[in-house]
Amino acid sequence: MVAAPDPAKLSVRALSAWYGDKRVLSRVSLELMPREITAIIGPSGCGKSTLVRCLNRMHELVRGARHEGEVRLDGEDIYAADSDPVWVRRRIGLVFQKPNPFPTMSIRDNVLAGLRLTGSLPRERADAVVERALVQAALWDEVHDRLQEPGIRLSGGQQQRLCIARALAVEPEVLLLDEPCSALDPIATTRIEDLLTTLRERYTIVIVTHNMQQAARVSQKTAFLLQGELIEFNVTDRLFTQPADKRTEDYITGKFG
Amino acid sequence: MSAPRGTPRDASAPLHERLLEQVLLGCGLLSIAITIAILAVMVGESAGFFAEVSLAQFLFDDTWTPLFAERHFGIWPLVAGTFLTAAIAIAVALPFGLLAAIYLGEFAPPRVRAVLKPTLELLAGVPTIVYGFFALLVLTPQLQRWLPSLAGFNALSPGIVMGMMIVPMITSLSEDAIRAVPDDLREGAYALGAGKLATVFGVVLPTALSGIAASLVLAVSRAVGETMIVAIAAGQQPRLTLDPQVPVETMTAYIVQVALGDVPTGGLEYATIFVIGGALFTFTFAANLVSRRLARRQYRSVAT
Numbered sequence A: 001m002v003a004a005p006d007p008a009k010l011s012v013r014a015l016s017a018w019y020g021d022k023r024v025l026s027r028v029s030l031e032l033m034p035r036e037i038t039a040i041i042g043p044s045g046c047g048k049s050t051l052v053r054c055l056n057r058m059h060e061l062v063r064g065a066r067h068e069g070e071v072r073l074d075g076e077d078i079y080a081a082d083s084d085p086v087w088v089r090r091r092i093g094l095v096f097q098k099p100n101p102f103p104t105m106s107i108r109d110n111v112l113a114g115l116r117l118t119g120s121l122p123r124e125r126a127d128a129v130v131e132r133a134l135v136q137a138a139l140w141d142e143v144h145d146r147l148q149e150p151g152i153r154l155s156g157g158q159q160q161r162l163c164i165a166r167a168l169a170v171e172p173e174v175l176l177l178d179e180p181c182s183a184l185d186p187i188a189t190t191r192i193e194d195l196l197t198t199l200r201e202r203y204t205i206v207i208v209t210h211n212m213q214q215a216a217r218v219s220q221k222t223a224f225l226l227q228g229e230l231i232e233f234n235v236t237d238r239l240f241t242q243p244a245d246k247r248t249e250d251y252i253t254g255k256f257g
Numbered sequence B: 001m002s003a004p005r006g007t008p009r010d011a012s013a014p015l016h017e018r019l020l021e022q023v024l025l026g027c028g029l030l031s032i033a034i035t036i037a038i039l040a041v042m043v044g045e046s047a048g049f050f051a052e053v054s055l056a057q058f059l060f061d062d063t064w065t066p067l068f069a070e071r072h073f074g075i076w077p078l079v080a081g082t083f084l085t086a087a088i089a090i091a092v093a094l095p096f097g098l099l100a101a102i103y104l105g106e107f108a109p110p111r112v113r114a115v116l117k118p119t120l121e122l123l124a125g126v127p128t129i130v131y132g133f134f135a136l137l138v139l140t141p142q143l144q145r146w147l148p149s150l151a152g153f154n155a156l157s158p159g160i161v162m163g164m165m166i167v168p169m170i171t172s173l174s175e176d177a178i179r180a181v182p183d184d185l186r187e188g189a190y191a192l193g194a195g196k197l198a199t200v201f202g203v204v205l206p207t208a209l210s211g212i213a214a215s216l217v218l219a220v221s222r223a224v225g226e227t228m229i230v231a232i233a234a235g236q237q238p239r240l241t242l243d244p245q246v247p248v249e250t251m252t253a254y255i256v257q258v259a260l261g262d263v264p265t266g267g268l269e270y271a272t273i274f275v276i277g278g279a280l281f282t283f284t285f286a287a288n289l290v291s292r293r294l295a296r297r298q299y300r301s302v303a304t
């Protein structure tokens, strides 16, 4: 008999992670629903980036890093012995905290980089891919007439949207964003928030943020991490208005962190 | 600890510190002064040379026989010998050096790298005369078994050996360029679903390209300036040819020949070594400048 399909897009069970001997995540469990934005909040160093990196097998690239527990994408364990990390990362995209466009590539080539590097770009579709990804990332209007310029010539906020476009171009199913607005001004931040809201229709999105207002504005669910432990995970409105845990309340009211 | 560079002199510093500073400054100035003096001598002697030999003959004559009764002063045979041996050296050194750099920078486990890199750099310390004898007495006879038409003195053997000598330099400098590529970029590629090879060849190497080109230019400059190997194993026959099997003479080997020979000082023959030296100096100086610009370009481009 086949088990009933798991409604979660990504489900995390008892995930722990280490750098060498240092444990930075302790048995975190989370369910990420399709067409929902999940915000991850918590003080600096609590393991938010590590958690996100465990979700698409980037964690294992760090020397000495290891993990325990399960992460299932559509019910399949992404850490199973026969699961290919490269394939996992194609389905689960990650945008980093610091924009990192490829310095030798033009804006256009940056958008196409994922498809080119994986050898999966049909030549005749290139223009369409570039336009679609840049439109989705709300960058098209600003760059459509200078696609051949180097990506690093763009402003910080534009570079971050370029990185989002680059991630979208490979058409992942899940999009992980690690503090995508930490280096941006309020206008660029608003643009990215609007963008996430529109992307929500098609992707399962996780956003790490230090900004409580941002979590409240864009997300449906919020997870609060503290020293590697998941303290609370709930519907965003609920978590911010009636936190169940005293530590969550302290954090969101600014008593620490 | 002494004051960091560029800070104004601190009058209250103890006397011995101020003294030491003066001594170091003196040493720095002295080495610059010596370089300028060398340049001045070369320019002076070259001026004397060109008063007697026209620039046109120097550039358009195809024969170099300043020591013969019938004297010709066309530089091209020496240039050809120099660049032929250098080209062979680079053809050997570039693929090996670059592959070794890619391996060390991107694939070698840290412990392997910790052993290999210093070992490779040690090779750069082998005196070139050893390489020269190796070319003449070992490699040339071996090559002659496969290539019977190879002369005892030729461009091929010293070219290959010079390439082996240059490998560590290309490896070391290219590996520095590869390691200077920030991890952000590698992670960016991995996060898009790129594999290791695609990441290395699609992102890391293109980003390190100016630095790698800088190492190549420096290697060419080193090969052109290399003296002992070619003086011993390439012969002393200035010859306008690209045939690697026959004896040739490089610019450096010519300087050795004249400097060690019994050419009277002050004559035209004697002046030729300064002219050739000046040409060499100009080339290597320009190559080093280009190399530095290339290296700087990479560091600028990744400093986002």
Ligand SMILES: Nc1ncnc2c1ncn2[C@@H]1O[C@H](COP(=O)(O)OP(=O)(O)OP(=O)(O)O)[C@@H](O)[C@H]1O
Residues within 6 Å of the ligand: A019, A024, A042, A043, A044, A045, A046, A047, A048, A049, A050, A051, A062
């Ligand atoms: N590469 C690494 N090697 C060793 N320890 C690491 C490494 N990366 C992170 N850590 C440690 O793991 C812990 C969690 O780090 P992580 O980057 O996940 O925190 P974070 O919640 O994202 O913090 P921030 O909000 O500052 O980005 C920290 O104590 C950090 O020092």
Ligand SMILES: [Mg+2]
Residues within 6 Å of the ligand: A048, A049, A050, A097, A178
């Ligand atoms: Mg972080």
